[in-house]
Amino acid sequence: MIRLHVSPKLCSGCRSCEMACSYAHAEVEARVAGGLGGLRPGLPRVRVSVTGTRAFVPMLCFQCDEARCIGACKYGALERSLRTGAIEVNEERCTLCGLCAAACPFGNMELEHSRPAMVKCDLCRGEPACAKFCPTGALRGASLPR
Amino acid sequence: MTAMGAPVDSIDAMSSDIAKRVDRILQKRGAQSGQLIHVLQDVNDELGWLPLESLRLVADGLGVPLSRVASVSTFYKAFSTRPRGRRIVRVCMGTACYVRGAREVTEEATRELGIQSGETTADGEMTLETVNCLGACALGPVMVSGSVVIGHLEAGAVGKALEELKRGNQEGARALGGECVEQLPELKSPEDLQSWRNQTRGRASGPVRQALVCAGTGCRAAGAVKVSEALARWIEASGSESRIGLEVKETGCHGFCEKGPLVVVRPEETLYVGVKESDASEIVERTLARGEPISRLLCADASSRRRVLRWPELPFYAEQRRVVLRNAGRIDPASLTDYVASGGYDALSRVLRTMSPEGVIEEIARSGLRGRGGAGYPTGLKWKRCAEAVGGNRVIVCNGDEGDPGAYMDRSLIEADPHSVLEGMIIGAYAIGATTGHIYIRHEYPLALEQMGRAVSEARRAGLLGRAILGSRMDFDVSMTRGGGAFVCGEETALLASIEGKPGRPRPRPPYPTERGLFDLPTVINNVETLASVTRILEMGAAAYAAIGTERSKGTKIFSLVGKARNTGLVEVPMGTSIRDLVEKVGGGVPRGRKLKAVQIGGPSGGCLPESELDRPVDYEALGEAGAIMGSGGIIVMDDRTCMVDVARYFTDFLEKESCGKCTPCRDGLRELRENLETVTLGRATAGGLDEIEEMARAIGLGSLCGLGRTAVNPVLSTLRHFRAEYLSHVEDGKCPAGVCRELARFRVNERCNGCGLCREACPVNAISGETRSPHAIAQESCVRCGACLDVCHRGGIDILSRRELEEAAMEVAS
Amino acid sequence: MIELRLDGELVLASEGERLLDVARRVGRRIPTLCDHPAVEPEGACRLCVVEVRDRAEGPGRVVPSCLERVQPGLDVRTVTQEVKLVRQTVVRLLLRRAPESAALRSLAEEVGGKSSEAVREPTEPAEINWGKSSGAVWASEENAGGAGCVLCGICTRLCAAAGYDAISIQGRGAEARVSGPGGEPPEACTGCGVCARACPTGHILLAESGGVRRIWGRRFEMIRCGGCGEATLPRELAELESRRLGVTLVELTHCPTCKRRSSAEKFGELPARRTREGLSESGPMKGVAR
Known part of the structure; x- marks a missing residue:
């Protein structure tokens, strides 16, 4: 069970977390006609928001216990991982209807147009890259007993 | 919408009228989704067709999505999504009628009415439809309208028949007379x-x-x-x-x-x-x-x-041995009293008194009875599997969706002796522990539906259905379902879907219905003849029954012997009788001195056997080896005026139209196969075309989802196997040896003509001329190549030529 | 665990696993068309057929691997003459329905054999653009009318799974059509667009521009995000789902970016609190009660 601790007060707004997330979810693309292929960074699942008082708030999925997104999905495409506790998108089942993103009260889920796929924080399957690269400790990962 | 030019308020009035009529039906039937097909049938009967608006009312009334209602209403042929005429004229295109000229009758009717099949005349008077089989095979070709049946209809008489129908049918009121309620005792023991x-x-x-x-x-x-x-x-x-x-x-x-x-x-x-x-x-x-x-x-x-x-x-x-048909033609099917007097329900009474359910299953297994619906699965084993399945309630279903064109033994059996089927069903229910049963009969069989309906209600009144049957601890009752007009519903999983109120699309097996069937309950599905045989087995004992027949196929089998035989009708013979005996002894051979060419056995999924294979016994295995199947038991005799390519095309066309459309090979493959067979009958196929046909047929047989698709290609494969020369004659010589394929056949009077004039009279287009007692001649430009002349000529005075041969002959004459 | 033989190799599978999944797991390519992980398999297209034998010597049966489950000792062959014949025939027949489908063209290459004469140059399936305006053109009298329907039933099954039941297969045999009841634009359609996105041949067209989505012959007003004005969900869909989920229409139709911005305002202002590890933490991490 992985838990990410978020401390907005410590966030400096450097956005290293976004970059790390993007690369942690990058895909190697095969060479396609008219392109070179190569690495395609993913849409960051963590976003640093700037509030009206110019404070920085790293926003990412809370992995809610009673998650609205799971209730919204009609195709069984959202499942909680028993290992990490993260709510994961089963992309094969997902029909891109977008109801999960619409249901999420926090805006922590969205469509990655280029693939296309619904994306959200999956705790990097157990090793959150954002926490690893956060220089201030605003994002810290911790392993909890189940 | 005012496309018809009707004022808006009258359309509103019409809508509220429809709403009232649909509402009445919904109230009568009760608002349960399982009633969907019944409700749609009633609405279709009431309004004559199913306007979209009525579907919406039904959907709302039953709480079923409109899309599902639409799906069901467009799947079954019995429903019409277009308005129909005041009179509906149906021409039977079953195999037996087809080989006797139903195509010509249909063509004549289209000409007379000026509409295609499925269309309605401009005055809204008549709708012309073709149907797969009315089960009046011995009378073919047959045309019906309401309750009027016109048998042995020749193309030349179609015009007159239609006029008669237009003038009104007094016979319509006839039916079976009023319901006569007889005093029945309540049987408590x-x-x-x-x-x-x-x-x-x-x-x-x-x-x-x-x-x-x-x-x-x-x-x-x-x-x-x-x-x-x-x-x-x-x-x-x-x-x-x-x-x-x-x-x-x-x-x-x-x-x-x-x-x-x-x-x-x-x-x-x-x-x-x-x-x-x-x-x-x-x-x-x-x-x-x-x-x-x-x-x-x-x-x-x-x-x-x-x-x-x-x-x-x-x-x-x-030559027959009437075991299952014992009562047929001897008792009044509408009378339970008559059935009981002839020993009916004695078997049931003995079963309830003296036998355990396992004992009954054991007895049926010992009798060697195999399913009479076609596949020949051992009945005892099927019952055993269902009895052993996990789950509380069990269901027994009687499959009376006899869809094979040219087969009508089930219809006839129900019409003649419904209680023997019902008794077998109650015994089956006892053996497997079922408390509910369903009898499914196709809507094309109104008399069978009526007789069975009466039998069920009489049995219920006498206490042979219901609680504590004959004082035993057995509770059992049945309900009836009228089929919707889809051949595929004879397939057991499609039949179950249909009873559940869904489109009759088969589902994959396993799980078999004996484990998960109707509404997911363990279910036994038995054919009509099988259930009637059960009754007989318990009457005469398994050993006596097993003494009849061959090593692996026991008992007797009912066949409908139809087509080009002198005696046609329903016959029951011991398993193992040779096909030749059936055709020649029972059937009296081929009439009019023509040559027996082939016998088609087993319906659309069966095969065509050539004359040389006719010494085979009727036996599940022996028929299978020759590329045919027992099927439900239709035997269609074909003479030298039957074109085997055309027969293959006919069956493929039939099955293409009956494909449920779920799996690709059957849905689209049969269409392509039929198109390719058509090119052969049109004389446009190439030598490689036959290989393509064979390959496609193989792919459909291997790849289809249910038995319908897998066996749909048997007529093609068996004719290719046994009558390849006839195919080649079409492809290479541009000749149809039977003179059936219009594009290829040319007729010419030869020197044997004695000028009797029969052909001249038979010709529907007056293309034959000649003085009596002097040779006649056919005017090629007006000849429609129907072959009527060929059928009436006793002397073999008409040759069938290929187009090329005719042209050559004409050249010779000219030079 | 169940042991079976796949193309001669022994493989292990778990109880109830489909042959298709086992074969793919061990790296076999098996073509499919009507299989969709979100709905029950139907065995309709017959592309995924394999040959199985219950005993090594027994007669082979050609079965769809999407439906057939593993059994101990089963002998499965993914490529035999019979399997090839069925697959090639199926692709050829489907290409007659949708000659321009890129998906079918690549399946035809994969299974080999004679390709249909009727095949024209491939075009990409109609582009579906979620939430953005798209160039796809609505051009149909028959409601869908794109590249050709292969009757795989994915759209109707998904529509039923969503609980809308707007479209269904109507008629039977080769004449069967997917459409709204009676061939009319489906009244129960919410414009969710799932059918169009899942259609393997791109037959179902969805077009969106100027805040209007068009599909199945119907027009759906798109509700715009209360924050930024971006089109989010069709009104019918949003209203239905707002009732089902108990979420206000306004919340449901705010775009993720705007929702994130407003929730960040709230979390940014929350006082820091102690946690087990002694770090400060913000936000209602333990569950969000509705």
């Missing part, structure tokens, strides 16, 4: 049943002489009801003295449908054929009163031309 039987037997032995009038669909079409009414009138009129001891009884099908109406006088067992209303007085005065036979009404043996007095001596009957 086996003893009750026995004492009732003794009583009724006492009564039944009353009459000195009985006239049994066959009132099956075939004889009805020929006017049997009028005959029976006339007989009753004459008995009544013959004075009180002599009337004592005389009785007329309408029975179910006697089997010899071709010769109807049939009247049997007992106890002499004198059989009269082709009886007319006007014969009634003589029958009453001479035969019934004095026991004198009337020679002109006796049936002549097809081969010796000798008139035969007693029916069991006719070769048609003498």
